[in-house]
Amino acid sequence: MRITTLLTIALLAVAPMATADVELTEHRGIGEKIAKGEHAGGGSDTRGGGGGASLIDASGLEFFINTDVTFTTSESASGSASDATYTQAVAASTSGGGTFTTTLSDAFDGYNGLIVNGTDYNQNGPATPNAACSNRELLFNTQTIDGLEVSRRVFVPGNDEFIRFLDVITNPTGSSISVTVSKANNLGSDSDTVVDTSSSGDANVTTADLWHTSYEDYDTNGESFDPRLGHVYRGAGAAVGLASITGADTNNPAWAYEAYSVQPGETVIFANFVTGQPNRPDAATQAARLATLPAEALQCLSAAEQAQIVNFVAAQQPQEPAIPALDGWGIMLLVALMATIGVAVVRFLR
Ligand SMILES: [Ca+2]
Ligand SMILES: [Ca+2]
Numbered sequence: 156m157r158i159t160t161l162l163t164i165a166l167l168a169v170a171p172m173a174t175a176d177v178e179l180t181e182h183r184g185i186g187e188k189i190a191k192g193e194h195a196g197g198g199s200d201t202r203g204g205g206g207g208a209s210l211i212d213a214s215g216l217e218f219f220i221n222t223d224v225t226f227t228t229s230e231s232a233s234g235s236a237s238d239a240t241y242t243q244a245v246a247a248s249t250s251g252g253g254t255f256t257t258t259l260s261d262a263f264d265g266y267n268g269l270i271v272n273g274t275d276y277n278q279n280g281p282a283t284p285n286a287a288c289s290n291r292e293l294l295f296n297t298q299t300i301d302g303l304e305v306s307r308r309v310f311v312p313g314n315d316e317f318i319r320f321l322d323v324i325t326n327p328t329g330s331s332i333s334v335t336v337s338k339a340n341n342l343g344s345d346s347d348t349v350v351d352t353s354s355s356g357d358a359n360v361t362t363a364d365l366w367h368t369s370y371e372d373y374d375t376n377g378e379s380f381d382p383r384l385g386h387v388y389r390g391a392g393a394a395v396g397l398a399s400i401t402g403a404d405t406n407n408p409a410w411a412y413e414a415y416s417v418q419p420g421e422t423v424i425f426a427n428f429v430t431g432q433p434n435r436p437d438a439a440t441q442a443a444r445l446a447t448l449p450a451e452a453l454q455c456l457s458a459a460e461q462a463q464i465v466n467f468v469a470a471q472q473p474q475e476p477a478i479p480a481l482d483g484w485g486i487m488l489l490v491a492l493m494a495t496i497g498v499a500v501v502r503f504l505r
Contacts, residue, residue: 206281207237208293210311210318215242216262216382216431218311218318220293223281229339230265230407232277234295234307236318238263238343239382239431248434250377261343262382262431264406267320268339269307271300276307276322288455289313302328303417315451316432316441317387322425323463326417335398336425337411338388343381344371350404351383351435354446360403362396365389366442367403370435382431385442390467395425415465424463428452 206223219237231237239262246254269276282293285308292310299305308321326332342348350358353367360367366388371381388410389396400410417423428445432438445452448469453461461469 208282208284210291210293211242211313212311212316212318213314214316214432215245216240216316217242220282220309220318221265222293222295224278226265227275227277228265228268228341229270229275230268230341232268232275232339233279234276234282234293234309234320235268236263236266236309236429239266239318241382241431245433247379248383250373250379254434255378257378257380259380259382259431259433261380262384263341263343264345265339265341266429267427269305269320269322270337270339271303271305271322271324272333272335274300276300276305282309285455292455301334302326302332303334310455312451312454317428317430317445317452319452320427321456321464322427323422324417324425325422326419329419331416331418333414333416334423335411335414338409338427340386340408342369342384342406342408344369345406347372348404348406348408352439354443360400360408362398362400364397364400365391365446368435368438368442369403369408370438383433383435383438385428385430385432385438385445387428387430387442387445388466390446390448390469392468393464393466395465412466422463423465424460425466426464426469 206221206225207219208222209217209219211217216239218239221231221233221235221237224231224233226232240260241258244256244258247257247259249255276298279296279298282295284290285292285294288310291313292308295307295309297304297306304325304327306323308323310319310321311317322336324334348369349372350360351368351370352358353360354365355363366386368383368385370383371379373379386408395413395415398411398413400408402408412425415423430438430441430445432441448467453469
């Protein structure tokens with residue numbers, strides 16, 4: 156009788172400890188995500204002018220994203236970026252190799268509009284912030300194009316420097332459907348756009364490249380006021396490459412991917428990144444890094460979703476190690492073990 160009472164007391168004392176362990180583990184995971192999300196003090200806010208939101212990356216570059224827009228131009232359609240502007244002054248590069256302090260702005264006049272089989276993805280209502288991604292990602296509604304279910308996801312990290320566009324395409328039919336994805340862009344640098352370099356190391360942008368960088372040409376004072384851009388369209392060794400890329404050194408660079416046959420029930424994702432930097436070398440370094448899909452570029456994507464990306468090789472990236480946590484059986488085993496020890500101690504003391 157006495158042992159049974161002590162055993163009950165031991166169980167009651169141990170059970171909350173085991174439960175607390177699990178809760179602590181879960182809270183730590185969420186806390187880390189929130190900490191990342193708040194790193195730059197960014198968030199989303201609602202903008203006028205036809206619908207929009209903004210998200211700020213780790214460098215303080217604020218991306219303005221078209222949501223419930225009324226625009227009918229391809230480069231300003233749903234999920235494209237209307238602009239990007241620094242929230243603070245940065246050390247911007249000069250033509251002479253020095254720096255000057257200014258708040259670079261006007262990165263885009265419409266960037267990464269999505270065109271599927273010749274149809275704009277556009278006017279699909281407001282976007283929903285992804286709470287599971289600390290509201291750092293906007294989820295856009297589905298538009299059916301040629302029988303394919305098309306949606307977009309736009310993410311800006313608080314712990315890195317880029318905006319990520321994901322175009323999610325599902326074939327709900329019983330037959331394969333060919334899809335051609337292309338992108339329309341309008342740069343803030345307008346007719347002053349200069350290609351700096353590309354992944355092959357030259358200023359000649361071709362379908363063999365993975366990325367290129369561009370900037371607004373320097374004025375007579377050797378200064379330039381738009382963020383220096385790194386455009387990342389694909390990764391090496393991916394299933395889908397570029398079919399065409401045009402106008403890299405103009406106001407309107409555009410590219411199209413090779414046609415892909417989406418099988419019945421299959422979902423594929425096309426990913427794109429653009430980074431803004433205060434100087435040209437950093438734009439190239441960051442573009443080259445993003446083309447390899449570091450872990451930061453894959454935030455808020457499950458392993459299954461990463462494997463759906465067809466224009467980068469994501470499935471081979473190492474996953475972040477999971478924080479070990481006790482499941483139900485683990486907790487029961489721990490309780491039983493501690494109760495057994497408790498009983499042994501009680502018997503010893505008697
Ligand atoms: Ca422009
Ligand atoms: Ca090249």
